[in-house]
Amino acid sequence: MSRLGGARRDRKKRLGHHRSASLDRFPPGPTMSASDCLVTETPQLLLAALERADDGVVIVDDAQRIIHFNTAAERIWKLSRTEVLGRDAAVLTLKCLQADAVTDFRDEISLMRRDGSRIKVAITLSSATIDGAVHRIVFARDVTAEAERRARIALLHAVSDQTNRVVIITDTEQNIVYVNSAFTSLFGYTSEEAEGRRAGELIAGRHTDRKTVAKLVKRLMHGDRRGEAEVLAYDKDGEEIWVCARIDALRDKKGRVKHIFALLEDITETKQLRSLQQLIMSALADEVPIAEIADRLCRRVEEIAPDVVCSLLHVDAAGLIHPLGGPSLPEDYCRALDGVAIGPNVGSCGTAAYYGEPVLAEDLDTDPRWQPYKAMPLGIGLRACWSTPVKAKDGRVIATFAFYYREPRAPSNWHRRIVDACVNLGAFAIERKEARAEIARLAYHDILTGLPNRAQLRHLISAAIDACPTGSHVALAFLDVDHFKDVNDTLGHAAGDELLIQLAQRLREQIGPEDILGRLGGDEFVVLLPHRDAEGAERVATGITEALAAPLRLGSRQMQMSASIGISLYPDHATDIDTLMQQADAAMYMAKQAGRSTHRLFSAEMNGLTEQRLALIAALRRAIAEGELTLSYQPQIRSCDGAIHGLEALARWHDAELGDVSPAKFIPLAEECGLIEQIGLWSVREACRQMASWRRAGLSIPCVSVNLSPINFRNVTLAARLADILAEYGLPPDALMLEITEGAFMQDSVAALETMNAIRELGVGLSVDDFGTGYSSLSRLAHLPIRELKIDRSFMRDIETDAGALAIATAVVRVGQGLGMTVVAEGVETEAQRKLLADLGCDVVQGFLYAPALPPVAFERWLIEHCAEQARAMLGRLDVAPADRDVVKRSA
Structure with missing residues (x-):
């Protein structure tokens, strides 16, 4: 544009010189046409030059006429000269030619032509004085194409500056000729600082891969297509920046x-x-060991930060x-770090771990x-x-x-960004x-005690057996x-858990360093004793x-505790794990049958007993499922008049193969295998059904007592279940009495106490069975919803001869009387016992004095006979005539 302006100025000077000279020599005539005027006043040579000029030339005289x-x-105005010569300059629609406009002007304007089209025109206006009059000369050039090209270039510049990608254009010698604003933002150099400098000198650095970039440029110069490379670059301050460079060539029409x-x-x-995140995540997904993950992480960090040596330490x-x-890092250096304790002055890592803060030692030689x-x-x-430091979510280093x-x-800054990423990835x-x-650990260890669990014990026992030398034993x-x-x-599961924890601790103290203690589950533990024979194993059992x-x-x-222990030996008793454990289990049950708190060594005879027990459990489950259990009823007689007070329902089991199975045998078995609660609820339902049937038949029985396990009373829905059963059979609540042992209520079992209160509010009675045999608290008893006390049968055997038994029976009667409770004595077999108890109140x-527990039909016959005997006794006391006695008998 500057060169063009200079040419225009020279042209204007020449035009002005020739114009003034010609006009001096050719003064105008009196009357001439516009064309004659132009020919007369302008020399032919000048006219020819003006006609051939590329620029449009317009001359306007001092009267605003176009001459x-x-x-x-x-071409520019799309007007012929015959249409404009001699006319007012306003026909050209140029504001600069208005009468009061400036005399010198240069600009690009948008020109509206006669046909309605619009073009971009570069206008230069000059003035010259000719014969004392001011003439103005206009040079006009169509710059529409040039303006459009400049607009496109400006648009490209704007687009280039809007992108967040860096644009660099160099000549073939790699000297920068153009950079966009993203270059300045990323690298810190202005376009003035960058243009003219070699790109490699400006943004490459110590660890830039110059060879790869040079190969790409060389291939482009030889006609190859564009290439791409990831390289480490450096900004104005020397900070590292990883960039992906896509390099291409701009060629002329000849392909150069x-x-x-x-x-x-x-x-x-x-x-x-x-890429660091992807590396860690993929390694974790592939179950790669943590040491290999750390190694991969460090190697990748050293690739993207070539000037560092990376290390990851676990604390x-x-x-x-x-x-x-x-x-x-050398292996001997890593070995030297292993096991070093963190502290306030333990290098950079030990100190960072100790304080939980980053530590920088810029010079190891001088850092204290x-x-x-x-x-x-x-x-x-x-x-x-x-x-x-790398911290866990809970803040631990x-x-x-x-x-x-x-x-x-x-x-x-690049290193800090890497560490910010790696610390989080490392923590994860x-x-x-x-x-x-x-x-x-949880898969192979018991959560409560931390001991090896059943799965781990099998591995440990197997390993001990495999390692057992010939002639040695594993107990x-x-x-x-x-x-x-x-x-x-009675005390709740929390107390039970605490007992197991303390038990595990005591067991640990009794075994040797090579012995292994494990928990199978519940209250069952196993002690593995390598290199121990029978004698050595029994010594350990005795110590426990x-x-x-x-x-x-x-x-x-203070809680008393004991355990029953069974011992089996490899290879004397078995050579496989399952059999060995079964035999130890069988020996343990023999220890329980021997009175508990002892141990037994397995013997061949125990196999049969174990098989019998398993068969009995299976038969009991089948009996419950198929309704083979029954209830028998033992009457309870009032001491004052011999009338029926109620019945106690007692479970009985007759098996087609086993015959009659004693309750003393199957009730403990039901407790051990988790069936006792089910049996208790069945007993309540069956007793209520039978009571309803008897009442419909006209048999007046005041109440039936059913024994329940303490487990039943831990169920908070028990009262609701009882209400449903009573409603189903149309019985009033006082027709049912539930017998419960002392241990079920004498301890702090909140659930049991709440259940008992709910039952009492329902109107169902509660009876304390075997009272006097446990650890009764009279102060607690006074505040419990108990309606009845039962003296245990164990006191009846010697009540006539043993002063202690008599004293206990007397005390129970007095407690019951003082608390307003009914007292029932079990196991009464003689008239002397009955009379003594009656005298006590x-x-x-x-008991057997009146009747054993009878099946329903037998009880009905007994009841008829008992009522008849009561009637005869009453008649005898009243001395009724024989004829009337027959009437009374028939009524009975």
């Missing part, structure tokens, strides 16, 4: 390279750091350091925290170290992530490792806590029994 309009002007075009994308975040729960990853440890890193050329440098320095990987380790002790069910039922003799403290209570007696 010259060349061919180029005709005129410029090199490079499009750079910052991939620091999108690719380089995400265990004891505060000890263990190398996880450090592929560029490195003085005891600096010799080895300095010996391998490491001069600085920056360590960052679980690792450190460190960068070593080969010269004294601080980390760059290590926590995942810890979680998987915990899952594995297996199977331990079951005595009466543990009572603890859970003695250690358990001391009471445990559960909260504020005992309200009700039951």
